[in-house]
Amino acid sequence: MTNAHLRPDAPMVHVDWPDGTSGDFPFIWLRDNDPAGFHPETHERVAxxxxxxxxxxxxxxQADGNFLTLWWQDGDTPSRFDLTWLRGHLPGRRAHDPARTGFAPWRADLGRDRVPRIQADEILLSDAALQDWLIQTQRHGLSVVxxxxxxxxxxxxIAxxxxxxRETNFGITFEVKSKPNPNNLAYTPIALPLHTDLTNQELPPxxxxxxxxANEATGGGSLFCDGYAVAEDLRQSDPEAFEMLSTVSIPFRFHDAVTDIRNRKKVINLxxxxQVIEICFNAHLADFFDLAPDLMTPYYRAYRQVMQMTRDPSYLVRFKLTGGEMVVFDNRRVLHGRDAFDPQTGFRHLRGCYVDRGEFESRIRVLSRSRDPRIC
Amino acid sequence: MTNAHLRPDAPMVHVDWPDGTSGDFPFIWLRDNDPAGFHPETHERVAxxxxxxxxxxxxxxQADGNFLTLWWQDGDTPSRFDLTWLRGHLPGRRAHDPARTGFAPWRADLGRDRVPRIQADEILLSDAALQDWLIQTQRHGLSVVxxxxxxxxxxxxIAxxxxxxRETNFGITFEVKSKPNPNNLAYTPIALPLHTDLTNQELPPxxxxxxxxANEATGGGSLFCDGYAVAEDLRQSDPEAFEMLSTVSIPFRFHDAVTDIRNRKKVINLxxxxQVIEICFNAHLADFFDLAPDLMTPYYRAYRQVMQMTRDPSYLVRFKLTGGEMVVFDNRRVLHGRDAFDPQTGFRHLRGCYVDRGEFESRIRVLSRSRDPRIC
Structure with a gap:
């Protein structure tokens, strides 16, 4: 049976659940979160x-059956809380979130054959397949459709x-092929070292x-590297470099005839x-570092260290996409690159777009509603 | 005349300009930023x-005329830098940015009559008027067209x-009027206390x-409050509350039938x-605080303090929009609200959209090119 009492030493209600869970609920929190204080249709707080x-x-x-009832000194209507809901919202503990499925860092041993793979039709026809694919893609930061x-x-x-x-200055979708007068290296046939896209944006996609x-030209293979694995390894092997890259920001910039977008970002974001939650690494878009002269050499040392790791074959997965395949990856975690290709030997054309993490996680949560009884 | 020499004590080139400016340029920085290492068309770094x-x-x-020439120990081609460009990129100093025009914090004494105001046609017909309007809107965080x-x-x-x-889960544009089955308080006729929009998003618009x-109903006046002014005043008057709100994040959430978007944000972001660069304040979207029980009361104290300040008439500018007017404000700085209105007395309809800071600042920079000789 659930027990509840007023703490004698603090303005809190203490609750003990039969399963051994217990929690302290400050009075002001209980009042602020009284279910009666929310709009019945929009679920937004109106109190x-x-x-x-x-x-x-x-x-x-008073704990009675599945409810906790509170009487207030100011004489206001007593508040009534669902005890199961309260157990899911213990102060000091993060509430359950079905979109936090955990990250599985990977290195070269993932291999191209173990990259999660799904058929387009399954995603289009089944919500369950969509949900499983999203969770796999989030865990590895990489999948192939x-x-x-x-x-x-x-x-x-599919997206x-x-x-x-997510729209950007390159449009809602973009065509990765060799173009005349390119405004981005992606639109040339040269090799692209491992990078994350649009680090010059406040929120990179x-x-x-x-x-x-089509990918019929000689060359043009794709490379991927899990930036979370690189960062975690760096944290162990070179804590000084990790500290530098996770605390000092550098300027990034993209500019062409109609655009000039600049932002400061840290290479490793915690x-x-x-916990590492974002990697911003793009040597093409790195603007001129403006750190103090004495900080410059140690910073370059750390920065170059990460650059070398992202090119180390022990971190890389490499495969060549063929027509009808699509690679999907978390651009704020997994670096991507490509081998040079020879446009004289055949056509290479990738079509790209972005969906931000917010929409991605929202879809996982909504799809989880029917499966996960913990969602309110 | 400009003088340059190798520093005897550090791997840097020291440069003295005739105007008294001087700078230290680390060797590795000079090599990384050698103009020859950039793609001629995309301006991206390829070295x-x-x-x-x-x-x-x-x-x-050697400093010679307007150029600095460097000879490298590894025998690579000597590098050549424009000395004026170098002076604009001194290590340890932020490069000039035409989109950083400064913020003018305001309180109630701004008054409705001193809110920057411009005619729509001027913006549509003149780039110079557009640029001046953008700079005024950035400085005050608020203007009326x-x-x-x-x-x-x-x-x-105009936008x-x-x-x-900027697209959101509410669409590319949204209609602020009283609707049946609202999924957001904006779509009801009730009063909206001062808030910033979509604090549940990783990057609020x-x-x-x-x-x-149309704004023909009784009531429905608009309220604005400069969150930067509130935050700066709080920093002085209640440093403990300022510290709490600028270091502890709280969860925000919006959910309806098809969406569940959650994020943690700090109320004051530095x-x-x-320097204060963002305010996230939205009591409707604040999720259940999950701070440790002992942190809860001091946090609520600080949070409630800001809430009271945002409603204090000494911070508020109030006016009622009429048909054909548009208010524009920095949603990550200026809180907005509205008085309740009576939908029986007349029609009220605002149509809204967002443009993110990145695009806003980019436009200022591009418009500045013809006027500002410091832009490269």
Missing amino acids: DLTAVSLDIRVTKV AGLRADPEAGME RRIGFL GFQFLHCL DEDG | DLTAVSLDIRVTKV AGLRADPEAGME RRIGFL GFQFLHCL DEDG
Whole structure:
């Protein structure tokens, strides 16, 4: 049976669940999150926190069946909480999120044959297949979709199963082929060392989709490297370089006739718990470093160290896309590159687009609703 | 005359300009930024840093007219730098950026009459007017465009003069009017306390455009508050609250039938120099705080403090938009709200869209090219 009591030493309600879980719920938190304070249709909070005293007090608490009832000193209507919901929202613990499926870092031993692979039709026809594919793609940061129709829209149609496409200065979609007067190295036939795209943007695009319409030229193989694996290895092998790259930002810039987009980014970005959540690495778009002169040499040492790791065959997975295949990867985690190709020997044409992490994770959450009883 | 010499104590070139400017340029920086290492068409860096030794050395340097020439110990082709360009890229100093025009914080004394105001036709017909308007809008975070055609596209046409529109789960554009089955409080007739939009997104939208097509109902006035002013005042008056709000993140969430977008954000966001660069404040979208129980009361104290400040008349500018006017504001700086309105007394319809800071700043930079000789 669930027990609840007022803590004698702090303005909190203490709850013990039969399964051994226990939690402390501050009075002000309980008042702010009273289910009665939310709009019934939009689920948004409408209760006004400024109308509540900071030292609001609960005078009595009662756990009864599946509900916790609280009586307030200010005489307001008692609040009623679902005890299962409360257990899922313990202060001090992150609530369950079906879109946090964990990351599986990989190195060359992943091999091209173990890159997650799915048929386009499965994604188009089945929500369950879509969900499983999204989770695999998030875990590895990389997957291949096969069996696409020979239609320039076929890849974008898959991407739109997740959400709307992220527009950038290169458009909603972009054509990766050799062009006259290129404004980006992707539009030349030269080799592209491993990089992440659009590090000059405040929010570089999340998942990238490259649908191969033709790849008949000599060369033009694709390379991938898990930036999370590189960063974690660097954290162990060279903590000084890791510290430098995760605390000092550098300027990035892209400019052409109609655009001049600049931003500062760190090469390695950590969340509040110190976990790597983003890699920004693009030597083409790196602007002129503006660090203090004495910081420059140690920074270059760290930066060059990562650059060398991203080219080390022990981190690389390499395969050549063929017409009807599409590679999908987390552009803020997995670096991509390509071998040079010879446009005289055949046509090479990839069609690309992006879907940001926000839409990607949202789709996982919504698809999880029918399967996961913990979702409210 | 410009003088340059090799520093005897460090691997750097020291340059003294006739105007008294001087700078130290590390050898590795000079090699990485050799103009010959960039693609002539895309301006992207193609030279490979891993092919350069970290202890690369300059053996001789010569300043001659407007150029600095460097001879390398490894016998590579000497590098040639434009001395004016070098002066604009001193290590340790941020390069000039025409899109950093400075912020003018404001409080109630700005008054509705001093909000920057421009005619739609000027923006549509003149690049110089567009540039001046963008700079004013960036400085104050708020402006009004008047004289729009009575056409639902008229406001979006102005926004597209800057760049493409930022799509969100509410669409590329959105209609702010009372609707049945609302999924957002904006789509009800109730009052909206001061907030910034879409704090549940990893990158909340930058500039917001609200084109008033009709505002004939009783009520429905607009409120604005400069979050930068609030934050700077809080930094002085309550450093503990400022510290809490600028270091501890809280969860935000929006969910409806097809969407579930969650992110953690800090209410006050600082850049590396400690300057306030973003405010995320939205009590409707704030998810259940998951801080440790002991942190909860001090956090609520700080959070409630800001909430009270954003409603304090000494920070507010209030005006009622009329048909043909559009308000434009930096959604990551200026909080907006509205008075309740009575849909029985008349029609109220605003049409909205967003353009992100990246596109906004890019447009300022590109427009500055013809006017500012410092742009390369």
